[in-house]
Amino acid sequence: MWPVAKQTLKAAVRYRFVVALGLALLVIVFGVPLLLKSDGTAKGTVQLVLTYTLGATTALLGIASLWMGCGTLAREIEDNMMQMVAVKPIARWRVWLGKWLGIMILNAALLVPTGLAVYFLIEARASSLENAEEQAKLRNEVLVSRSSVREPIPEWADWRAGTKFPRQRAYAYAKLVAQGKSENQYTSGEQSLIDSITLPEHGLSLRPEYTQLIEQAAKNPAAEVLADIEALEHQALQFAKGSREIVLPGQMINWEFKIDPDEVDRINEKPIYLRFKFNAGDEYDPKSHLCLWSVGRGTSKRWPLDGEFEEMTIGSNVFHEIKLERVGGIVPDKGANRGLIRVNFANLNDKPIVFPMDDGPMILYHDGGFGTNLMRGLLIIFFWLGLICAIGLMASSFLSFPVATFMSFGILLISASTGTLEQIVEEEGITGINHETGRKDESSSLDNVAILFSKTVLSVTDLVWGYSPVDHLSSGRTISWTTLATAFTGIILLMGGLVSALGVYMFQRRELALPNPTASMN
Numbered sequence: 001m002w003p004v005a006k007q008t009l010k011a012a013v014r015y016r017f018v019v020a021l022g023l024a025l026l027v028i029v030f031g032v033p034l035l036l037k038s039d040g041t042a043k044g045t046v047q048l049v050l051t052y053t054l055g056a057t058t059a060l061l062g063i064a065s066l067w068m069g070c071g072t073l074a075r076e077i078e079d080n081m082m083q084m085v086a087v088k089p090i091a092r093w094r095v096w097l098g099k100w101l102g103i104m105i106l107n108a109a110l111l112v113p114t115g116l117a118v119y120f121l122i123e124a125r126a127s128s129l130e131n132a133e134e135q136a137k138l139r140n141e142v143l144v145s146r147s148s149v150r151e152p153i154p155e156w157a158d159w160r161a162g163t164k165f166p167r168q169r170a171y172a173y174a175k176l177v178a179q180g181k182s183e184n185q186y187t188s189g190e191q192s193l194i195d196s197i198t199l200p201e202h203g204l205s206l207r208p209e210y211t212q213l214i215e216q217a218a219k220n221p222a223a224e225v226l227a228d229i230e231a232l233e234h235q236a237l238q239f240a241k242g243s244r245e246i247v248l249p250g251q252m253i254n255w256e257f258k259i260d261p262d263e264v265d266r267i268n269e270k271p272i273y274l275r276f277k278f279n280a281g282d283e284y285d286p287k288s289h290l291c292l293w294s295v296g297r298g299t300s301k302r303w304p305l306d307g308e309f310e311e312m313t314i315g316s317n318v319f320h321e322i323k324l325e326r327v328g329g330i331v332p333d334k335g336a337n338r339g340l341i342r343v344n345f346a347n348l349n350d351k352p353i354v355f356p357m358d359d360g361p362m363i364l365y366h367d368g369g370f371g372t373n374l375m376r377g378l379l380i381i382f383f384w385l386g387l388i389c390a391i392g393l394m395a396s397s398f399l400s401f402p403v404a405t406f407m408s409f410g411i412l413l414i415s416a417s418t419g420t421l422e423q424i425v426e427e428e429g430i431t432g433i434n435h436e437t438g439r440k441d442e443s444s445s446l447d448n449v450a451i452l453f454s455k456t457v458l459s460v461t462d463l464v465w466g467y468s469p470v471d472h473l474s475s476g477r478t479i480s481w482t483t484l485a486t487a488f489t490g491i492i493l494l495m496g497g498l499v500s501a502l503g504v505y506m507f508q509r510r511e512l513a514l515p516n517p518t519a520s521m522n
Contacts, residue, residue: 004085004098005105008072012106021064021110028056029117042134046122046142050474057114058381058470061107065385066408068103069392073507074401083512093504100386100393100500107385115378119371140271141321145368145478148275149257149341150360156198156240157357165233166201171214173197174205199243200236207232245354247347253355254297257363259331259339268329270366273321274343275475279354280316288315289353292346295324299332299342309346316353319475321364331365367478376479377469383491387464388412390496394503398510415461421454463490 012018032052038044073096076082085095126143129135176190186194204210210232217225247253259267280289292309296302303324304310314320324330332338341363347353355361391411395404467487472479 001094001098001101004095005102008099008102009106011072012068017064017068018106018110021060024060025057025110025114028053028060029114029121032056033121042126042129042131042138043142046125046138047474049122050118050142051470053118054377054381054470054473057111058384061110061385062388065103065107065389066392066412067405068106069100069389070396070404070408071401072099072103072396073393074396074399074404077396077510077512078400092508096393096397096504096507097500100389103389104386107382107389111378111382111385115374119374140366141273142474142476143370144366144476145370145373146273146364146476147367147478147480148362148364149259150362151255151257153357154198154240154244156200156237167214167229167233169193169196170201170204170233171211173201174211177205178208178211199240200233203236203239204232241357245357247345247353247355249347249350249352252344252346254342254344255361257341257343259341259363259365261339264331264333264339267365268331268333272324272330273364274324274361275319275321275364276355276361277319277359278316279356280349280351289313290348291353292348293322294344295330295341296332297342297344299337299340300334301326301328301330301332303330364477370476373479374473376481376484377473379484380467380469380479380487383487384464387491387496387499390499390503394499394506397503397507415457416465418458418461421458424450424454425458460495464495
């Protein structure tokens with residue numbers, strides 16, 4: 001494999017491809033920061049530099065990897081050069097993997113210097129700041145590695161995604177509530193049932209028609225009856241979702257974040273932040289919404305120190321971070337509340353405010369340095385390049401160069417277009433959508449096929465693209481070693497292995513000695 005890899009590298013250098021890529025990366029690293037306009041702060045400038053520089057680098061190397069993957073094999077087959085290699089005592093799978101290895105060595109040779117240049121340029125910018133407050137803000141919020149803690153996603157969120165609703169448990173609970181027993185009259189089994197009930201099931205217990213419909217369906221499972229049951233369950237899920245996400249005018253909402261008790265003392269030594277984003281159904285206005293925040297109610301660590309709430313006027317649809325400052329840290333370190341952070345929010349506006357469940361508030365705390373975090377982010381980008389290169393080589397194993405390129409770009413485009421697929425899963429179908437309920441009125445075989453296909457594609461795309469190294473780096477959030485190992489397993493071992501196996505198989509089966517009218521004339 002190594003001689004094939006060396007030959008691939010020599011071909012890239014001979015055709016001056018490496019020089020062109022190197023010059024393009026120099027323009028990105030040094031030219032893009034000169035074209036960006038930030039909010040005037042050091043933090044905003046560095047965030048933009050990281051986002052656009054690393055994003056442009058990923059796009060450029062991704063396109064180059066795909067182009068080389070498609071070209072290095074297809075061109076040699078079309079020009080009758082591969083026939084000279086195939087007759088030698090070397091297995092075709094070694095030729096295929098050697099091509100992949102050569103392209104990945106080239107990617108590493110370009111990505112590593114780019115990453116080092118970005119790191120040292122940003123560090124130089126941070127060290128040159130004369131304003132000590134801005135420098136501290138930059139190093140505490142961007143040039144850092146911060147772990148995040150969220151509230152656990154509720155069990156019923158999976159039911160919204162298409163997992164089967166626990167109808168029998170909801171029915172049993174509704175029948176129990178209808179009996180009107182007091183707390184001391186419940187049996188141990190009934191008490192266990194009550195303890196396992198979620199908010200949607202509790203909402204259904206307040207709808208007497210729900211139990212009637214289920215009993216009716218047990219005798220006569222007509223399509224209309226089953227549709228009415230599903231409609232009630234959908235309404236209960238929507239109500240539960242709204243109660244967790246929507247804060248009406250004059251109302252409050254609270255979240256609880258659990259920190260590892262063994263890490264509390266270390267975490268309290270560094271700044272801690274509350275990161276959040278909310279929607280209010282309007283365009284962004286930096287000072288359009290009056291928000292009240294309070295942290296630590298009922299614990300020994302309260303914020304703010306001088307009042308019940310911290311008032312701030314901020315805009316919607318963008319991320320905000322609040323530095324929770326307190327002498328000795330903000331995380332409770334004593335008693336039963338050790339590691340428990342309670343956050344309260346009050347809405348004093350004249351319109352509802354929505355905190356999306358999938359991107360809800362989180363607590364950020366320091367756990368490492370920026371350099372190591374940047375290295376992990378670059379490794380995930382390198383894994384992406386490895387898979388993209390494998391896709392190009394796979395396509396060129398049995399297709400001509402133009403068709404292989406078209407096919408490879410099509411695969412990447414489809415894998416990145418997941419919005420429609422997510423909508424199909426959310427609405428449980430593609431036919432007969434009732435826009436008042438957001439669901440299909442009738443189930444069909446086409447709906448079932450579309451849902452199965454969408455879930456399958458989403459599981460694959462999430463395995464590959466379900467990481468955001470650039471977003472995490474620009475916001476100072478940790479890319480953990482666990483995330484890196486998961487990315488390597490999913491992107492390289494699983495998906496990359498499947499694509500490579502298919503490519504090697506197709507290359508092994510391809511007849512190289514067929515007449516090729518497009519081959520170069522000598």
